[in-house]
Amino acid sequence: xxxxxxxxxxxxxxxxxxxxxxxxxxxxxxxxxxxxxxxxxxxxxxxxxxxxxxxxxxxxxxxxxxxxxxxxxxxxxxxxxxxxxxxxxxxxxxxxxxxxxxxxxxxxxxxxxxxxxxxxxxxxxxxxxxxxxxxxxxxxxxxxxxxxxx
Numbered sequence: 431x432x433x434x435x436x437x438x439x440x441x442x443x444x445x446x447x448x449x450x451x452x453x454x455x456x457x458x459x460x461x462x463x464x465x466x467x468x469x470x471x472x473x474x475x476x477x478x479x480x481x482x483x484x485x486x487x488x489x490x491x492x493x494x495x496x497x498x499x500x501x502x503x504x505x506x507x508x509x510x511x512x513x514x515x516x517x518x519x520x521x522x523x524x525x526x527x528x529x530x531x532x533x534x535x536x537x538x539x540x541x542x543x544x545x546x547x548x549x550x551x552x553x554x555x556x557x558x559x560x561x562x563x564x565x566x567x568x569x570x571x572x573x574x575x576x577x578x579x580x
Contacts, residue, residue: 434458438467441496442489446471449485454510454524455517465503467493470510472524477509516576522551529579532558535572544568545579 435458446453450473457468471477471485486507493499516522516530525548532544546560556573559565 467503468506482507512580514578519551522548522556526550530576531579532576533574535574
């Protein structure tokens, strides 16, 4: 069964891209007993509050038409932020060229933390150029947590 965040990503990606933005990620969380859908969008020149409001209005129309969401939800749209948490391969692809800090599940070449520039990602492998060495290829499953560096 498809996870709701992935279903929402697939359902809304075309709409967001049609408005001139990139849908970076979608999170589904429960906060204070409420179902919350968080959409993270990015643009070539960044994202303004007005951009988030416009995308939110259009997403609300799209989501309200989905029968399985009839139970209610809270919709949030924002930019990924300067220190966005990286979880999915598509995020590493989108943020290629940006600096990040990856904490590994185990040790790789004698280190548990890798800091450097994201080169890209493909087929479950993240490529990063550390500030102190050669490019590394790290399986996504071996990354415990990662964030963009400010």
